[in-house]
Amino acid sequence: MSALFPPLFPALAAPTDRPALRCGPDSLSYEELARAAGALAARLAGSRRVAVWAVPTARTAVAVVAALLAGVPAVPLNPRSGERELAHVLGDSAPDAVLAGPGDELPAALEALPRIDVGLDGPAGPGGSPPPAGVDPESTALVVYTSGTTGPPKGVLLSRRAVAASLDALAEAWSWTADDVLVHGLPLFHVHGLVLGVLGPLRRGGEVRHLGAFSAEGVARELGSGGTMLFGVPTMYHRLADALPHDPALTKAMAGARLLVSGSAALPVHDHERIAAATGRTVVERYGMSETLMNTSVRPGGPPRPGTVGTPLPGVEVRLVEEDGSVLGAFDGETVGEVQVRGPNLFSGYLNRPEATAEAFDGGAAGGWFRTGDMAVREGDGTIRLVGRKATDLIKSAGYKIGAGEIENALLDHPGVREAAVTGEPDPDLGERIVAWVVPADPVDPPADGELADHVARLLAPHKRPRTVRLLDALPRNDLGKVLKKRLPRE
Incomplete structure (x- = not known):
């Protein structure tokens, strides 16, 4: 372990007036973000863990960045959680406080926690709060809860190492730089919207424009005024495909984007084809999950591959395994196996669930292969095509x-x-x-x-x-x- 871990956000170490974040009426430069997050980070120092009421606002981004600057694990809370699910997450993660915007109305389940209001202003003068000396790259950055489709949600421990490795692998695969302006309208309590959609641009030193709520009009406006990348899920791209024949401004804006990315579920081939026909742009699909962050991606600039999620990202190993545990060697596009993943992008384990952590790995959590539960085939060129969940x-x-x-x-x-x-x-x-x-x-x-x-x-x-x-x-x-x-x- 190195004595010091490089900062997750180099652009905050020497902040400038470059745009960093825009969400609805709120905009922050890197200097303003450094001041606001730095001031909050100072208040969080020494906390064991903090919850973040993850509504789609600039304050959510400031809260998460502040926790990361302070070296304090952040637990994003889904504002649409039911009472039972929210009580489970709070009981399991036991945060010291909840971070929320001054005007946010919080449910009764959060009333027992100390509340820290998140502001967008900080003290005048140089901003920023460097990571504490001796920060461990394996220390937890985020605790992201799974959807709970097979039982109570589990807290996925994502280390600073995993976050940095996954974002840097995507930057290499997508040629993602500080010149990119990312547009999205995803929720901010999960990996796609928060880690990729907010922390990703900030790690690169670029800009993120969050729509607050997804709309075709918002996509057209932001891509048409300097946006270079769009992140979305299939439902969003389906709605965009429906709108394109009747919306010349949207067509022009999407045609001018450098990169259109879809994830979190498979984008139907029909929607791929409709978008490509209208805009001349190919939607890139990538594959990841809470426990692994990002595993594979179709590479921009290559031939269109609708229905596939590309090849492994730099540093990530992927294999397909039969039910008896044997590794599939077939690259025939037909033989189905479970996807297993190994690499620096993997989570550290499930919070308070050592048995579940052990069961999730083939060969042990330290250096073992994570059993994703996803089923796939491998094409002749190594491209992965997901066919569904094992269960x-x-x-x-x-x-x-x-x-x-x-x-x-x-x-x-x-x-x-x-x-x-x-x-x-x-x-x-x-x-x-x-x-x-x-x-x-x-x-x-x-x-x-x-x-x-x-x-x-x-x-x-x-x-x-x-x-x-x-x-x-x-x-x-x-x-x-x-x-x-x-x-x-x-x-």
Whole structure:
């Protein structure tokens, strides 16, 4: 371990009047951010852990930066959490205080905690608060809670080493520099919106413009006035694809962007194609999760690869593993295995959960391979194509291992389908039958079951066709637009 860890934000060590952050009516230069965050960091010194009420405002960014400058782990809180989930996160992380904007209304669960109001002003004169002497690169920077889809949310311990390594790997892969201006409207309580979307630009010394709330108008305005990069999730890109034919300003703004990035879930191939046809720009997909930060990415400037998440980032190792633990050597685009990851981007463990930490790694947490639970195939050039989650998206039917993701893409290619999800259900003959959950483009005249089955069989293979089709008004989704398959109605 080195005696000193380089600062996460070099641009705050010698701040200038360059723009750093804009969110709604609030704008901060690096000098102003250094003063505001530095003053707050001084108040946080010596704290064990602090919670941050992570509403999409400039104050959330200041609060997290201040905690990192002070060497104090920050716990971003989802402002849309229910009472039970919020109580669990607070009981598990035991923060010393909660950081919030002066006007933020906090739920009753936070009333017992000391509150520290986050300001956007700091003392006059040079700002900044360097990391404390002797900071350990393995010390925790953030505690990010998982979505809790398989039980109570777990606190993912992200070290300063992991944050820096992942952001620097993305900078190398995307040629991300201080000249870039990032636009996004993602929530700020998770890895995509906070680590990539706020800490990423600040580590580079560039600018982040947060929309406050996502809108096509906001994207057009900010990309059209100097923005070079856009981060979003598939739901956002789907809405942009819908808007492009009727919005010349949006088309021009997206066409002028240097980089369009989608993540947190697979972007349907149909939306890739619509955006590319309208703007001439290819959306780049990357793959990561709370425990690993970023693992792979399609490289900008290369050939379009819709439906894939690219190749491993610098310093990251990725392998596919069979159910018996054997490593797959096939690069055939067909053989499905679980994704395992190793590298400096990995988390340190789950807070207060040593057993869960041990179970998550093949070979132990120290230098072992993290079991992601994601299933994928590997193309001949090493490109990774995700096919779904092991628990919900791997369907074993008639002796085949089938990924739900490719069937969903095929369904979305049908003009009568607006949204689609695919699951497996027990079947006495097949083992599992493929079930398609479809939101029709025209609820009055939905496509027939047989029409959709034939459509999938023609695009993929007969054994991948859905045996049952169920129509819905909408698919259940979380804040990032991911479909929550466990909340689909069961008959």
